[in-house]
Amino acid sequence: MDVRNLVINYHLTELCNYSCEFCFAKYGLEGKFNTELHRNVDSVKLMLEDVFRHFRKSFKSIRLNFAGGEPLLVANLIDIVDAALSIGYEVSIITNGSLIKPSLISNLFQKMSTIGISIDSFNSETNRQIGRSTKNKCDNNIRQFLEEFKKLPCTLKINTVVNRHNWQEDMSASINEINPDKWKIFKVLTIQPNTIGITNEQYQYFIETHREKVETLVFAENNDDMRESYIMIDPLGRFYQNSDNCKGYVYSDRILELGTEKAFEQIVFDKIKFNQRYVAL
Template identity: 40%
Template sequence: MDLVINWHITEACNYQCFYCFAKWQKDDQRELLHSKHEIQQLIKEISLLPSILNTKSGCSFTGVRLNLVGGETFLYKHQVLNIIEAAKKYHFKLSAITNGSLLNDELIKIIANEFSMIGFSIDSTHTESNLKIGRAIKNIPIETDKIHSHIQKLRTINPKIDIKINSVINQLNKDEDLNDFIRKLSPSKWKIFKMLPVITNDYSINDSEFYDFLERHSDLKDIISSENNDEMTHSYLMIDPLGRFFQNSSASCGYDYSSEILISGISSALDEIKFDISKFIKRSKLIPNIELSTFDPATLA
């Protein structure tokens, strides 16, 4: 099993989604991805994690999949190329999450050839909803047809690439029917998140509303991976743009941070945060998250 590490390489983004959790305490420090040397050092530290967790928790991780997240991952093409170069030295698999707005033929070719998986963040197909959510540039909302075109080009270059769709469900899109749209994109996985109120409670939904959305899309349950707030908490290994582990704070909105990995070492930094290995393994093994015929909304509490 690969150990999946989510490295949020930058807070910068060309969208302004109201619920975005990519807000870190940085005190105007320079993001690590702008130093090729620090990229190489962080990748080296990350390569130690499978062995560390195997020893501490009796796991059997055999490699790393480094998932690049933003902000918007592809705002900094040159820096992403430096990450690819460093990751190859340790035989990491690579994946990324993107809003898709900056993709062109050059980036599509890079992704198709260097990444095993690419995820697109799409919450809605409605213009008004996307504008209110903030998935827009200068009041021009995300173009879902263009995302479909990007996916087709990726598959033409690399038919084996995994395509994933990420959707965050909130008050602005909870009543939508995305069945036909998702079928058209034909992803290998559709990851549906209940909006996690890390930064704001505005437009958050309750468990019943989240369940209703899942029920409406039950015909797609074979590709759906749904996560409520409890399932997300402490179940990801996440690194922020300064090279610190971070987790959702249990005390308030915001995050708890480790010290900087390049200063303390990755083993010590890992000990400073809460990480639930059992939750991580359950999700990584792709155990079916929902059986809609017997699904109890109370289990989302």
């Protein structure tokens, strides 16, 4: 199966203002954020240019999705986005929504083809239990800026991770109020030992609860669907992938040191799984 449009997820930073129990964006960089590549925009641009040259030979278009941690904490984010656009990437972002402010609508979000907001619950206590809060305050701003987002020429997407705290929640009314273009529902991925995992039956219960009630396109990804179906770059500028036992990651050498072609050969990417992720329920 031929993939014509490629998505690359660039996890700019491990830093986040939330502490979600299930967070998979952990690279062992706590206390070492000064080593993350985003601090040098010129280096980021060199890496992104090399990545673009390599994949542009095979793919019609390439979307660079900025993620974290929380990407809005990166001081150089707008400069990096502009660099990616100048290279030829389409750009998108996934954010927890807590740091959105009016100036970002015109300076950043209007440049995106897709804006993704992570929302795991509309219940403040559930968010607190998950870790989606700062000083016990759950401050997702999406409703405040919803009308502004709707004016932008982009796709609005909601991401939800189903876990032991929210699998019985009915989010359909709020999802319909937001009315995103897409809703992606993930089963929590246990990368590190935790107690937030759920069974396949609980995950299916959440999906069935919403299948007939939600008016938007719904996409579901179980753990196996996610494995080897993403191209991901970590904050140090390495390709990485889930290990076979989901107990950590397999990393390539740094792209700037080895080059995209050789670095990418060090991880596994399944094109068929990638395409299947874009089939709605």
